[in-house]
Amino acid sequence: MTAEKPCVLLVEDEPAQREILRYNLASEGYEVTMAENGDDALLLADEVKPDLVLLDWMLPGVSGIEVLRRMKASRQTAEIPVIMLSARSEEMDRVRGLETGADDYMIKPYSVSELMARIRTQLRRTRPVSVGERLEFDDIVLDGETHRVTRGGVELKLGPTEFRLLATLMEKPGRVWSREQLLDRVWGRDVYVDTRTVDVHVGRLRKSLSRSGGSDPLRTVRGTGYSLG
CATH class of the missing domain: 3.40.50.2300 (Response regulator)
Known part of the structure; x- marks a missing residue:
């Protein structure tokens, strides 16, 4: 899958x-x-x-x-x-x-x-991104059809995993996703990946989002997972 x-x-x-x-x-x-x-x-x-x-x-x-x-x-x-x-x-x-x-x-x-x-x-x-929808959160825009992400009008270079991770978080801003839930959605249900991998890719996504000079929109919920906003 x-x-x-x-x-x-x-x-x-x-x-x-x-x-x-x-x-x-x-x-x-x-x-x-x-x-x-x-x-x-x-x-x-x-x-x-x-x-x-x-x-x-x-x-x-x-x-x-x-x-x-x-x-x-x-x-x-x-x-x-x-x-x-x-x-x-x-x-x-x-x-x-x-x-x-x-x-x-x-x-x-x-x-x-x-x-x-x-x-x-x-x-x-x-699952709006899966059918090519466009998502917006504050100054972040994700286009599911073209797979482009911009922040403040500046295009961000994201890897495919970071793109799927951001798309998942943007589909439901404010929802706290556990690491296991993010593994299922982003990496797939049939792929074994250690939960620490989620932390690594969240870190990479944070760096990419901060390159435009904006504040960090990702929130770490101790003992639970991550959310957008």
Whole structure:
């Protein structure tokens, strides 16, 4: 896995439909993790911490609506956007899905291109840089499409790791990220890197940001991690 790829957890018990979605998600550049039932979905959501979940309502064992309820009740997974996929087309079913916590609801059969557009909409909210958005914090501007960073109008030369680190911090200013969380987001879930590596790259990022003469916008939270602002 490359660290820049958003991870989608696909929860679908029908093999043909699962393969179609997996193919289209991979073609769009997403890292895809799959589950065939509700129990596996809950386990993977907690372990993998995907960037988005595509969740079928009708699943063997634990239903999709129950998976959704448990995810939104857990502090570990509550913020992960969920798009529910269902053949249930009644208004009361859509309302139930949305009120349980689904961020979007699509009725089967659906257009795959529309589904991909809705995925991008959700990721634009939670992972804006991954879909080429432009972020600003004080006098720092990060362009996700061109991979350029400026501060006070001066372009900064950042390595790819420092760029991903800054992008992560800029997506949620004020949020304190633990070293482990930064390792998952910046280096990738399948790569082993010592947590001290985070400190080294934060130090490099600080030096790059200070070259323009501005104050240090990064905050070290003792015993926890780092935040922007």
